[in-house]
Amino acid sequence: MRRRLSFRIGLALCLGAAAILAAAGVWNLRLQRAHLTRLVSASADRMAETIRSSTRDGMLRNDADGVHRIIQNIGAQQGIARVRVFNKEGRIRTSTEPAEVGALVDKGAEECYACHQRDRPLDRLDRADRVRIFRSEQGERILGIIAPIHNEPQCVAACHAHSPAQRVLGVLDVQLSMASVDESLHASERQLLGALVVTVAAVLVLAGLLLWRMVLRPVDRLTQAMTRVTTGDLETRVAVTSSDEIGAMATSWNAMTDELARARGALQEWNETLERRVEEKTAELQRTHDRMLLVERMASLGKLAAVVAHEINNPLAGIRTYARLLRRRFAGSADPETDRILQVVDVESGRCGDIVRNLLAFSRSMPARFADEDLAPILDRCALLLRHQAELLGITLSFEAAPGLPRLRCDASQVQQLVLALAMNALEATPAGGRVTVGARGDEGEPGIVIEVSDTGCGIAEEVRERIFEPFFTTKAAGKGVGLGLAVVYGIVSRHRGQIDVQSTVGAGTTFTVRLPLQPPEGEP
Numbered sequence: 001m002r003r004r005l006s007f008r009i010g011l012a013l014c015l016g017a018a019a020i021l022a023a024a025g026v027w028n029l030r031l032q033r034a035h036l037t038r039l040v041s042a043s044a045d046r047m048a049e050t051i052r053s054s055t056r057d058g059m060l061r062n063d064a065d066g067v068h069r070i071i072q073n074i075g076a077q078q079g080i081a082r083v084r085v086f087n088k089e090g091r092i093r094t095s096t097e098p099a100e101v102g103a104l105v106d107k108g109a110e111e112c113y114a115c116h117q118r119d120r121p122l123d124r125l126d127r128a129d130r131v132r133i134f135r136s137e138q139g140e141r142i143l144g145i146i147a148p149i150h151n152e153p154q155c156v157a158a159c160h161a162h163s164p165a166q167r168v169l170g171v172l173d174v175q176l177s178m179a180s181v182d183e184s185l186h187a188s189e190r191q192l193l194g195a196l197v198v199t200v201a202a203v204l205v206l207a208g209l210l211l212w213r214m215v216l217r218p219v220d221r222l223t224q225a226m227t228r229v230t231t232g233d234l235e236t237r238v239a240v241t242s243s244d245e246i247g248a249m250a251t252s253w254n255a256m257t258d259e260l261a262r263a264r265g266a267l268q269e270w271n272e273t274l275e276r277r278v279e280e281k282t283a284e285l286q287r288t289h290d291r292m293l294l295v296e297r298m299a300s301l302g303k304l305a306a307v308v309a310h311e312i313n314n315p316l317a318g319i320r321t322y323a324r325l326l327r328r329r330f331a332g333s334a335d336p337e338t339d340r341i342l343q344v345v346d347v348e349s350g351r352c353g354d355i356v357r358n359l360l361a362f363s364r365s366m367p368a369r370f371a372d373e374d375l376a377p378i379l380d381r382c383a384l385l386l387r388h389q390a391e392l393l394g395i396t397l398s399f400e401a402a403p404g405l406p407r408l409r410c411d412a413s414q415v416q417q418l419v420l421a422l423a424m425n426a427l428e429a430t431p432a433g434g435r436v437t438v439g440a441r442g443d444e445g446e447p448g449i450v451i452e453v454s455d456t457g458c459g460i461a462e463e464v465r466e467r468i469f470e471p472f473f474t475t476k477a478a479g480k481g482v483g484l485g486l487a488v489v490y491g492i493v494s495r496h497r498g499q500i501d502v503q504s505t506v507g508a509g510t511t512f513t514v515r516l517p518l519q520p521p522e523g524e525p
Helices: 005-060 064-075 110-116 153-157 179-230 245-329 336-363 375-393 412-429 485-495
Strands: 080-087 092-095 131-135 141-150 168-177 371-373 396-401 408-410 435-442 448-455 499-505 509-517
Touching: 005 064, 005 080, 005 131, 005 141, 005 168, 005 179, 064 080, 064 092, 141 179, 179 245, 245 336, 371 375, 371 412, 375 396, 375 412, 375 435, 408 412, 412 435, 412 448, 412 485, 412 509, 485 499
Parallel strands: 396 435
Antiparallel strands: 080 092, 080 168, 131 141, 141 168, 371 408, 435 448, 448 509, 499 509
16 A cells, blocks of 8 residues: 555645644634734733723722722622732732732732833833733633833822822732633634644545546556556557646657557568568578589489490490491392381481480580680571571571670580570470570670570470479470480580579470670689
């Protein structure tokens, strides 16, 4: 409970209100006490003047008994504690208490203080100086006022034994009880205490209601909103019901929550973008890994192909030689079936020899002879070799070389083989009436030459596009290819430290792009 804001604020308000009201009550009591004292003093002064006026005639006649009766009658009234008269020597001449008549008053007592402790004469003292408050023997508060009895001309004329130079003949001492005043003050104190308790309770209740409505309830809404936000609910908003500091706090809270929601949305979007990029990079790494595996596989197959090619190249050459020799020996004498068989042996041996040569080219066992070459004559030779076949197939074949191509350091025969292999594949994949274009231009990025071979043929399906450079992989019909053409092309491009890319759309055509540097790095790749 002590940690709650409402308890601490309520306690502070209660104590503060109690302190303020208590101070105001004490101040009010003091004012009331002073006011009542002034009223009693004024009443005592009037009563003293009344007694002095009433006893004046008796004193002029020197009628002590008459003066005593008047004083006794007045002193018998309620609220009058004592009335007495004493002369200038301090001897009491008459009093409402007969026992003290004739006695001398102690000049150091409170009754004589005003006359004997002041610098001014008695007849010049103000009423405030002639009034004193003291306690009686019974402990009751008494207000006493002294009134001087002046020496009038009538007193001298009445043959009193007083000198005309004597201004004061005696003193009239009137003492009033302060019991009623004290009772009134006690009643006021009780009323003040009751009012203080009621006021503090009312202030506490009112302050509590106002505090709850204006502070605690908005703060509680903010606290609940904070709790929901800590659980991740950034859609929480606080109602702004005022334009004071609490309303400004609620507005700032809503603005902060909106900013947090936007920040979380941006962070989530960034995470999604990052995940997508990671997936793209992962796929790219996977493709690179697959390409590396392909390169390793091709290297292994190249070594195997080199071994096989060297082992069977000579036997194949012998078989073809003997087949031709037998045909020439039995020319005209052998039956047609034997000649046909020998012709098949010759043709198939030649076909096997072509396969062996492709294997040797693929295995890179044949040394490359690099020299600075012009690409245009190489393209012209390729066009001369392919033009007749293109006319037979009904396909438009065009070679387009950009003017001013720089000289390329390469193996001319291998580059020619590369162009021929790509162009032959394009012709075989293009139906009659189609078009095959072979172009060469300068590379816009790095110093080099770009060779593009495009066709309007059947295209390459996406699911087999990654495998077209693998040895012995082909999409042609049986007997129309062994799957080494593009593998040989890939080997030639790698040997020249270049790059080859393919773009294809099924039913629309294919474009092979080969980038060769003008000066490939020294040494075998």
